[in-house]
Amino acid sequence: MSITQQYLLDTYRAQRLGETPQPPPGTHDLRTLRELRGYRQFRAVVAERPAHGRLRRALGRLLHPQARSAC
Incomplete structure (x- = not known):
């Protein structure tokens, strides 16, 4: 049974029971993704890591390994 069929069955049952x-x-997919992103940022802050930009920085290191500063 697909998710659409299950949804239609649940809707029918709810209508018959007056619920x-x-x-x-x-x-709620977008809201769930935003909450997940916020939770991951929170966990990064608690673990004392940068809260954002980690993926971009990692990709930058892979693409441009010689571009590191000499500081």
């Missing part, structure tokens, strides 16, 4: 139907699949 409020669940939101359609994918409704």
Whole structure:
């Protein structure tokens, strides 16, 4: 059974029982991703690591290994 079929079945059951139907699949995906990003940034701060820009810095080191400063 696909997720769409399950959603339609749940909506039908909720309607028959007089309950409020669940939101359609994918409704809260962006909010969930934002919360996950915020949680990862929080964990980075707690672990005393940079909270953002880690991926870009790592890719920069891979693409330009000789561009490091001499400080």
